[in-house]
Amino acid sequence: MGGRGAMRTQEARRRIAIEAARLISETGLRDYRQAKQKAAARLGIFDETSLPKNAEIEDALREYQRLFRADDQPRILRERREAAREAMRFFADFEPRLVGAVLEGTADAHSAVCLHLYTDQPDAVIALLQERRIAYDEESRRIRLDRDTARDYPTLRFSAGGTPIDITMLPYDLLRQAPLDRVSERPMRRATAAMLDALLADA
Template sequence: MRRHAREHEQDHGTLRTQQQRRRIAVEAARLMSEEGIRDFHLAKRKAAAHLGIFAETYLPKNSEIDAALREHQRLFQADTQPQLLQQRREVALEAMRFFAAFEPRLVGAVLDGSADEHSAVCLHLFSDDPRTLQNLLDENHIPYDEESRFLRLTREDADEFPVYLFSADEIAIDLTLLPLDLLRQAPLSRIDEKPMKRASRGALELLLAEKTD
């Protein structure tokens, strides 16, 4: 009897954990969609606080929040999200043509299909000399902000890289400048900790052609 009682308690605890993780993931997805939060950690913490859930064991994985975000878009943004995504992919293609000398690769929400009105066009550019990109922006009178970003190259190692931010057609452009040798080694995704999916200009052109057929 005691064993059955313990098993029942364990099953109940597992179900409760799943339910709470789901609640936090759904709320985090709503916050990301409506408030433009793009930091998964911040979104899940804020969602948990909103729901009054503070146990670490109930915090969902980033992949769970990503799945909830896509579900939220299907349910509440079916009429607008596809157009927003298409618009950003077209802007991404123009940007990739402009930065062709830097072997651009599209990454993030605009590539994976989850982009919305808050999403930036995120490109990885490649050069061993940051001044070449700065000169290109300056020569074309493109005002930009410069930041830095840590990216994980393996599960144990991370490094800091320069980021350049500006807008085109009222859409944010986010450029991360990486050394040339990282053309062959994509940083790890914050969603599933696997190498980021990246698309060349040719791959994006094919993706856009598929949508217009």
């Protein structure tokens, strides 16, 4: 009985992960916890132990894109990466690092280009946007530095050529310390401009 129960739980996790991936791809929902809770509710599964891990949702998202978005996702990903390259050149003085879906390869039409900028003078970034007459929205984002430490940092959102750009400004001394990834809870993967150029060349 225990074996059958484990199999049912595993199957439920798989169904929730697939439905969460569909929600993420089709609606632009990027909060993985919210996506799996919505998916579970739609499927009528209310057992917390059946909720998949974020990494399972990420795998399901890649599979969904491969099966149902093969015609347009690679093109959109390349466009986003090219936009990221331009944005990184624009912010070159602030040690930009590309993070998130555009780097990981799961970007779609809903995805923003997400950059981390490293500076002890966030006002300098704002001044650059104002100088170029780029309209932006200012928010804050909680970043997990390690398992015990999370802090809020300023975030700017704007559009460049129709592509949403999302930048988080971090203190310069964090350049050597990658924040924790929300999916894997391990140090976040980051790419320099040179690493992004290599990705584009390989593609």
